[in-house]
Amino acid sequence: MKIIQYNVLDGCQEPGRLSLLKNWIANQQADIVGFNELNDWTKESLADFAEQTYFSYSYLFEDQPSKYRIGLMSKTPIEYKGCLTEHFWHGVIHVKTAGINIMITHLSPAESVSREKEAASIAAHMVNMQNEPALLMGDMNTLSAHDSRYYTEANMLQLLNGNEKLSLKFCHHGTINYKPMQILLDSGLTDVGTSHGFQHSVPTQMNEDAMHAAKLRLDYVLINKALLQRNPAASICYDQETDLISDHYPIVCTWSS
Numbered sequence: 001m002k003i004i005q006y007n008v009l010d011g012c013q014e015p016g017r018l019s020l021l022k023n024w025i026a027n028q029q030a031d032i033v034g035f036n037e038l039n040d041w042t043k044e045s046l047a048d049f050a051e052q053t054y055f056s057y058s059y060l061f062e063d064q065p066s067k068y069r070i071g072l073m074s075k076t077p078i079e080y081k082g083c084l085t086e087h088f089w090h091g092v093i094h095v096k097t098a099g100i101n102i103m104i105t106h107l108s109p110a111e112s113v114s115r116e117k118e119a120a121s122i123a124a125h126m127v128n129m130q131n132e133p134a135l136l137m138g139d140m141n142t143l144s145a146h147d148s149r150y151y152t153e154a155n156m157l158q159l160l161n162g163n164e165k166l167s168l169k170f171c172h173h174g175t176i177n178y179k180p181m182q183i184l185l186d187s188g189l190t191d192v193g194t195s196h197g198f199q200h201s202v203p204t205q206m207n208e209d210a211m212h213a214a215k216l217r218l219d220y221v222l223i224n225k226a227l228l229q230r231n232p233a234a235s236i237c238y239d240q241e242t243d244l245i246s247d248h249y250p251i252v253c254t255w256s257s
Contacts, residue, residue, distance in 0.1 A: 001098065001230075001255050002030045004237075005137040005221060007106070007248035009207065011039030011069075017206075017245055024241040026053045030252075031075050031098060036090075036106040036139045038069040046071050057097070064091035070104050070138070072097075084125060088118055094125070100227065101134035107141045107180065112172050115142050115180035123187035126224065133227035136189060139219050139248060143170055145178040146191060147217055150198040159214055181220075189222040193234040193251060200249075201236050207247035221253040230255040 004025070012018045025033060033055070038046065043060045050058040055073040061083060064070060068090050072078060074097040081101065084092040089108035094101065105122065108114040119142075126134060143151065151157070157176055160166045171177055185191060193199065200215035221234040234253040242249050 001032075002028070003032045003034070003102075003135075003137070003221070003253045004028060004030045004250050005034045005036075005104070005219060005253075006250040007036035007139040007219065007246060008038070009246040009248065010037055011041055012246065013040065020241050020245050022049065022053060024245065028252075032100075032102065033073045034102070034104040034137055035071040035073075036068065036104075036248075038071045039067050041069060041071065046073070049073075059093070059095055061091060061093045064093075066090045068106060070106060072102070072104060074098065084121055087121065089114065092122060092125075099133065101129045101132055103134070103136045105136065105138040105140065107138070109141050109169065111168055112142065112170055112177035112180060115140070116177075116183060119180040119183040123183055123189075126187060126189070129226075130188065130224060131226060133230070134224040135227055135232075135253070136184065136222045137220065137251070137253070140181065141169070141218055142180040143176055143178060144181040144185075144191060144217065144220070146194045147198050148176075148178070151176060154214065156214065184222055189224055190228055192221055192223050192228075192232050192253060193217070193236070195233055196235050199236040201251060202248050204245075204247055204249055205243040206245070219248055219251045221251055 046058045046060045050073040057078045058073045059078045060071040076098045079096040081094040090106040092105040094103045160170050201219035232255040236249045
C-alpha cells in the first residue's frame with residue numbers, strides 16, 4: 001500500500017506546475033493520494049485529473065469553510081463517512097477506502113491555540129475508529145516535539161519570536177507550542193514520519209515565503225493502533241519535480257501487508 005499526502009499550493013493553477021504534478025503522481029503508482037489546497041477545483045476537474053493519473057475514484061470536499069479545499073483520489077471505491085467543520089479553519093474529511101478509515105485535514109494557519117481545539121476535535125472523532133485501521137494526514141501547520149532537538153539546534157524559537165505572525169502561528173507564551181500535535185499523539189495516534197530523523201516538508205526550492213522561512217515539518221501521517229500492526233513508515237519525498245511543484249514537499253506512507 002502506498003499513500004501520498006500533498007499540499008499543492010493554491011490549487012497548482014499554473015500550467016507548468018500542474019503538468020509537473022500530473023506527471024509526478026502518474027509515475028508514483030500510489031493507491032491513495034490526499035490533497036490540501038485544491039483551490040478552484042471542482043468534483044469534475046478532480047475526477048478528470050484522477051483519470052489522467054490512473055485513479056478510478058475521487059472525492060472533493062466542496063462544502064468546507066475555506067477556499068483551500070481538501071480532496072482525495074483512490075484506486076478503490078471511496079465511501080464518504082463524514083466531515084468536521086465547526087470551529088475549523090479548513091475542516092476535516094473522513095472517508096473509507098481500501099478498508100482504511102482516512103481523515104484528511106488542513107489545520108489553522110493562524111494561532112497555535114486554535115489548532116489545539118482542532119486537534120482535540122479530531123482526537124475525539126477518531127476514538128470511534130479505534131478498532132478499525134485508520135490514519136490522519138495533512139498539512140497540520142504545527143510543530144512536533146519529536147523534532148524539538150533540531151529546532152533547538154537551529155535556534156528556531158528566536159527566529160519565530162522575531163516575526164509577529166510566525167510567533168502567533170507556532171508559539172504560545174514565548175515558547176514553541178507543541179501541544180496541538182501532542183494532543184493527537186496522546187489520543188493513541190503514532191507519527192510514522194520520524195524514523196529517518198528530521199525531514200522538513202517546507203520550504204521547497206520553488207517558494208520560500210515569510211511563513212516558510214526556515215526548515216519545518218508541517219505535513220504528517222498519523223496512524224492508529226489497529227493500522228500500526230502493518231508496520232507503516234512515512235518519509236518526505238525530495239526530488240527534482242517536488243522541488244518545483246509546490247511550497248510543500250509531499251509525504252509518502254507505505255506498508256507491505
